[in-house]
Amino acid sequence: MGGLWRPPWRPVAFCGWRWSHRGSAARAAERVVPCLRPGRSGTGGAERALRRLGTWRRPSPASELALQPPPPPPPPRRPKSTNPFTRAQEEDWRRRNKTVLTYVAAAAVGMLGASYAAVPLYRLYCQTTGLGGSAVAGHASDQIENMVPVKDRIIKVTFNADVHASLQWNFRPQQTEIYVVPGETALAFYKAKNPTDKPVIGISTYNVVPFEAGQYFNKIQCFCFEEQRLNPQEEVDMPVFFYIDPEFAEDPRMVNVDLITLSYTFFEAKEGQQLPVPGYH
């Protein structure tokens, strides 16, 4: 008797079982027969039907070898029905399934590609529309040459200076405020003193409030994002050369903005430390 053998008829038995659970066992065998896969060679249909019912007894190995030729490779997948019309329909369904599967796979790949492409596309979109205070493309030095000051819109720019707790510099602005108009370049000064007896390197960053006005605040030259070294007991003037973009006067969101605050903060920079500089280059 063979050991554990997996009955190969299990998936096909449902075909017959659904209809035959009411009838007798013999009737069931008759009904099961059409559900058999044609082309499976063996010892005969009736024998296979009996096998399904569990009454089949395995022949001895010698007779098995004599009777059964080696099993052929499983045939390629064929339509389950023998009726030519339903077979054609099944072929059609199969073809349509394949088409749908191709489309779904293409859509999945397309989504993956779109998610990769979204990063530079969004950056481009932000640069052209200037949303979120990101850098607006198209600021060249020839724009400064040709810009016309908007004389009727006076903006007060106040200055703020901060220092990180670990940096012992005295850092302060030299003017509390300055009145500028958009389109006009302006100069402002900060002063920094190193009261310690050791040279100290600082690096600064800035902030503009209100933050939507920050995209119109352009610095031509300043002292931020680069290491600035102060010798012991040294005091220097740090200029900021900036202008406010003339398009500021045309932005409807900026109608009520009359005060812009420029705030610089100095941090201590360690020797040989590489800090990331903001910007897309």
Add this chain to the structure above:
Amino acid sequence: MSTAMNFGSKTFQPRPPDKGSFPLDHFGECKSFKEKFMKCLRDNKFENALCRKESKAYLECRMERQLMAQEPLEKLGFGDLTDGKPKAETNS
């Protein structure tokens, strides 16, 4: 610099300056020009438009002493002053 953990709102994006960073004036070579500019500002109630000649002079001092890259003044927005006709009117 905000330390609030508001991830939803937009954050400020600092931008590097167009022409980079000013070298530090360690020897105070242009300090006199700066003092003139600051005095002009204090006299004119901190109106920038009235003190543009002094700021131009300060930048020229920096350029002469290699503390700033040489640039034609028109590119720095002083085109009206280099023509010799200072435009100093403002509407307040």
